[in-house]
Amino acid sequence: MADSHLINLIKPLVDDDGFCDTLIPNVRLMKCAKSIPRMPFMYRPGLTIIAQGQKIGYFGDKEIHYNPGHFLVQSLPLPFECETFATLEQPLLGISIDVNFALLSELVSDSLDDYTEQSTPSCPMSSVPVSQDMAAALVRLVRAMYDPRTAKIMGASRVREVIFEALQNPEANVLRELVVNQGQFSRIVQCVQKMNALLNQEVRVEKLAEEANMSVSSFHHHFKNVSGSSPLQYLKQLRLLKAQMLLNQGGLNVGQIGFEVGYKSIHQFSRDYKRYFGSPPTQDKQRENAVV
Secondary structure, rough: OOHHHHHHHHHHHHOOEEEEEEEOOEEEEEEOOEEEEEEEEEEEEEEEEEEEEEEEEEEEEEEEEEEOOEEEEEOOOOEEEEEEOOOOOOEEEEEEEOOOOOHHHHHHHHHHHOOOOOOOOOOOOOEEEOHHHHHHHHHHHHHHOOHHHHHHHHHHHHHHHHHHHHHHHHHHOHHHHOOOOOOHHHHHHHHHHHHHHOOOOOOOHHHHHHOOOOOOHHHHHHHHHHHOOOOHHHHHHHHHHHHHHHHHOOHHHHHHHHOOOOOHHHHHHHHHHHHHHOOOOOOOOOOOOOOO
C-alpha cells in the first residue's frame, strides 16, 4: 500500500525524471513520469524503495515486483531487465540507498554468532516487504533532506536506521551474506567486484576460478547461480551498460568508449551494443538520467 506521507515528502524534492542526489551521501531520490518498456538496466548494490508507481525486474527466469509496500534489495551490481509503470499524474517516486560496506559490517557483526550460512546462496536481488518500523525510518530519512544542518548532523544515522530495519527481515539475508567472508557466495561476490574494477582489461575465467579456489566448472556453476549468467556473459553485459553510461555523459566518441570498456574492435563493440540495446551506439543518446 502506498505511503501518502512519504509520497508528499518526496514530491517537492524532485523535479526532473531520473535519479536526483540529495543532501545525504549515498542516498538518491528517483522520479519517472511515464511508463518505460522492458529494457536492460543495472542498479548499484543497495536498497530501492518505491513510494508510488510500480516496477518489475526480470532476473533470469525470475520476475521481481517492487512497488509501494516492498523494497528491492540488491547485493551485487547485476545487469537485469526492468519495466516501469507510471503516469504524468502519478509518477513513480522512490528512494535509492547505496550499500556502505563499512556500515553494513558494523550492523551485521553483532549478530554473526546467530548466523548460519545457507546451503543454497540467496538470490542477490529480491523484493522484501517494508515493515512499519522501516516505513517510519524512511519518513525520518526524507525529512532530514529538507534541512542542510539536519542532513549533515543526522543524515548518516537516519541511513543507518533504515538499513538496520531492512536487516530485521530474513528475506533481506543476502545483505548479511555480503559480510560473511567465507563460502561460495562471498567468493563469487569478490570475483564480481574484481570484474567491475577491470572492465577495460582482459579477464580470464581460469584465473578468476583459481582465485576463488574453485575448479573452472564449479566456478561457472556457482557464478551462474549467483548472477544468473555465465562469467563472460556477465562481463559483456557489464561492459555494454558502462558504455551506455559513458555515451550519455558525452565527451568520448564511440571508438574511445569501446576501448574504455575493453573492446579492441569498434565494429564488434557496435554489433554487441546494437544486439543488447536494440540500437547502435551512434544513435542511443536518449537515456541519460532518464530511466529509473
